[in-house]
Amino acid sequence: MQIGFIGLGHMGQGMARRLLDAGHILTVYNRSRDKAQDLAGHGARIAETPADAAGGDVLITMLTGDAALEAVLHGRHGALPALHRGAVHISMSTISLSLSERLAALHGEAGQGYLAAPVFGRPEAAAAGKLFIVAGGDGALIERCRPLFEAMGQRLFVAGPQPQSANLIKLSGNFLIASVLESLGEAFALVRKGGIDPQTYLEILTGSLFPAPLYQNYGAMIAQQRHPPGGFSAALGLKDVRLALAAADAQQVPMPVASVIHDRLLTLVAQGHGEGDWSALARLSAEQAGLK
Amino acid sequence: MQIGFIGLGHMGQGMARRLLDAGHILTVYNRSRDKAQDLAGHGARIAETPADAAGGDVLITMLTGDAALEAVLHGRHGALPALHRGAVHISMSTISLSLSERLAALHGEAGQGYLAAPVFGRPEAAAAGKLFIVAGGDGALIERCRPLFEAMGQRLFVAGPQPQSANLIKLSGNFLIASVLESLGEAFALVRKGGIDPQTYLEILTGSLFPAPLYQNYGAMIAQQRHPPGGFSAALGLKDVRLALAAADAQQVPMPVASVIHDRLLTLVAQGHGEGDWSALARLSAEQAGLK
């Protein structure tokens, strides 16, 4: 299969590399070309424009959100007009339900396939092919693309025949992660002020109730008070919680904890910490408790 | 060791039985005597009063909260005056930090040992000796009591030399569980209104981000919309979140998600659902979203 891959950020780079390593022929595009260079060394062709990447059987997009995806699809030298009838667009970005619905309609009218296939996992997991992928759309199409998903992920979940179901699951999942961060942050602030060693506390939590990598990894960041840039930023977290709340609002689902988290991520961003890891929610709890 | 065991509710019954099965000599007391009867068949002596259960080397208490514990300790025929110098009181109930501190002082003055050793786990885990036990207090004393903890739990964690540290960890842990319930409830309401099958959603969550029994067990209750009495009730959950917030207030730690959960558990209780399982937080989310 001839695959075009657009978006070589922290996540996309690892995913594209996995496809190359699995023997697929890849044409890659990224707004800043230097990120593509590295993949060229592993056999990828570098496209000069989004349109240039969209000439094959499959187009994979992995961008930071609605605006970026719309820019590469509809902008100057955009990918959409270049896509063949019969081709399939696998949209792996975390985007709004409404954009996903619009894309499903557009591709349908153009005789093209469309799958929403967002992923769970951090950049390390992308590089190791250990992502969890949630795919929504036509079942037969998902099966046809399974080899690609298997190159990129450790497991594929089928959300259902509506592409946007996969987007909703992704958004709700990111909300659940955010709620873990926020509640861990509150809990750590409480026990730290109570004189308990954060590392001991983390061991108790992950050794008993919460034996899950998510709690272990983020818990360690919180216990050590390290929230450096480079993972998943507060700004991206805010974007995703905002999209989850937009879907909730459209479907009339009150989500009070999601609202609290929105306001706290917004605080981080407004105070200039948008680029730091979103686990800095815990630092906000600590600061509000008067901890240093 | 001669052990007195007071409090034979859903949890205490299983714990006492495990001690008997491990060969310990037990005198048990419960306000309503019928719950003690069953244990008598397995070798326990039945005490007529709390005092009557407090004559041995160790007194274990497992009650529903501060008021119940204070009643058996300080009430008519109370356990406290009957406890020997040199005996140790292992307080396993989920109680307030302030009561735990007061008990530590009282027992200290009386030349007695005091350990706070609250547990994580539901009644099934208590019956199977699979509890997680968090012990706070003098390290040597904890070691001396280790055989008892090992009979009741699958793992013992040491919180530190202050007994109330264990209580704080327990309360913060119950807050973390409640936050999982609340956020799962919001997420399930969202995806259900989005047309996604709850069972599929649960499999995706527990197969990817959240491979922990807590998410599996409570997630199943939420997916199936079953929150029957008999496990851990909304009323008890409210009590624990209230105690966590009291500790947070005393130590000046703002906990916005804990406050949201408090108000929602209070809603359940005020609307007459205090006896149902606290995972009914999810039903509240569903109702507020207009789902049936």
Add this chain to the structure above:
Amino acid sequence: MQIGFIGLGHMGQGMARRLLDAGHILTVYNRSRDKAQDLAGHGARIAETPADAAGGDVLITMLTGDAALEAVLHGRHGALPALHRGAVHISMSTISLSLSERLAALHGEAGQGYLAAPVFGRPEAAAAGKLFIVAGGDGALIERCRPLFEAMGQRLFVAGPQPQSANLIKLSGNFLIASVLESLGEAFALVRKGGIDPQTYLEILTGSLFPAPLYQNYGAMIAQQRHPPGGFSAALGLKDVRLALAAADAQQVPMPVASVIHDRLLTLVAQGHGEGDWSALARLSAEQAGLK
């Protein structure tokens, strides 16, 4: 001045009537024509289309929100293309900042004036010419339109040279009203459960701390537990709080109380009470407290 007036709902009807009574020449348009009929009896000409109403010196629009306003401006036989160079559009609806900004740009390009002039007041105030009007835009233009504002309102406030400032003030004002409703609702639930007569409580509040019509009028509705349709609905309230939160999100301003209110209005709407008065927020508080 030749005035076109589009939007004859609860509010628009009274406002148009006031203009007629002040001697202005009015062409009115409403989607459902029957509402225009009444004004024809007072001298208004009835337009068949939005375009038909937009041929004069001034176009006033008073619709339920962004979508309705965009429909009459940009839709079939829309008003915008019919508006003369040199004419002025006074947009009195409660709309988003982003739409207001776009309209300012559009009218500017077309050599037309644009004022945002949202109002505070319920239908009775509109009928009586007792509205408070907040106007944003070019100062000279505001002065030229002052006679119109004086016909409709008891007082005109000038927000500043940016039209959207007036929209932001309006949205923030509606948030403040909603926060009064929500907090009154919580307070009344508390005192009612404490056995205090709601009417006595209302008299104490409005006789001491809160001698303002807003507290008196809404307080009476809450004390008497009457929230009938016909005033300002929960659905419209939700729309406005949503717009306030959208502006807050865009400008990075966390508003936790606004978020709480959003979720509670959303609950009312999701549970089928969108048409009732938005003071039904207080009924929600009462229900959640287990009051009937």
Add this chain to the structure above:
Amino acid sequence: MQIGFIGLGHMGQGMARRLLDAGHILTVYNRSRDKAQDLAGHGARIAETPADAAGGDVLITMLTGDAALEAVLHGRHGALPALHRGAVHISMSTISLSLSERLAALHGEAGQGYLAAPVFGRPEAAAAGKLFIVAGGDGALIERCRPLFEAMGQRLFVAGPQPQSANLIKLSGNFLIASVLESLGEAFALVRKGGIDPQTYLEILTGSLFPAPLYQNYGAMIAQQRHPPGGFSAALGLKDVRLALAAADAQQVPMPVASVIHDRLLTLVAQGHGEGDWSALARLSAEQAGLK
């Protein structure tokens, strides 16, 4: 009438002075004696102990809360044992419902009268006899004490025969004030980031929707970003919201906005701003929005 007056803080000083000016015979007590000195110059006798102030017909207490009141009543040389049969205790402090209930019982058993009569108003209002007083308790007793209330307040409201009703109204009223501060704070942060002049905004609010002194006075503090010590502190505000939430919890009334405010006042206190005016809630909103 021989009156004992205990508690000469910001509020008590003005109230005692009003009673002296109205011709009443006063014995005053304050923990730090210097505050009593000033009143001695206006004819008050200075008591050396609380007991020494409690020998007359009426005992008025005006302290900062439960702990302070219990100390003067039950502590060394406490007032309670010194109070005559037939005397009446007018408790004007903002205290918990549970303490008020206990005092009602205690005084009843001792053949003494008990009125709860908390006040609304800042120190300036106390000095000017402009307080609003809410009295709860036996109606005849309230009438007998009316001359005292009229010396101290501009208006007396009767809450009902249960003393603690007055306390509940006071606590709910302070919650309502806090909710005004919090929502004004959020609104001002929003409009300031939107480029609107705070002073203009304040004039619009108080000239239209909110023509009440509360909005004018606190609004001015918020517009000018001045929250100096000396009025009503964040720490006292926190205490009162905590008591309101305790009453709400006991009566099973969820109060989500009160919970938000609790957490935000707790943040102010935890960050070392407990002594500043509680309108600093608005500064917290501004900071969280990234404003300086």
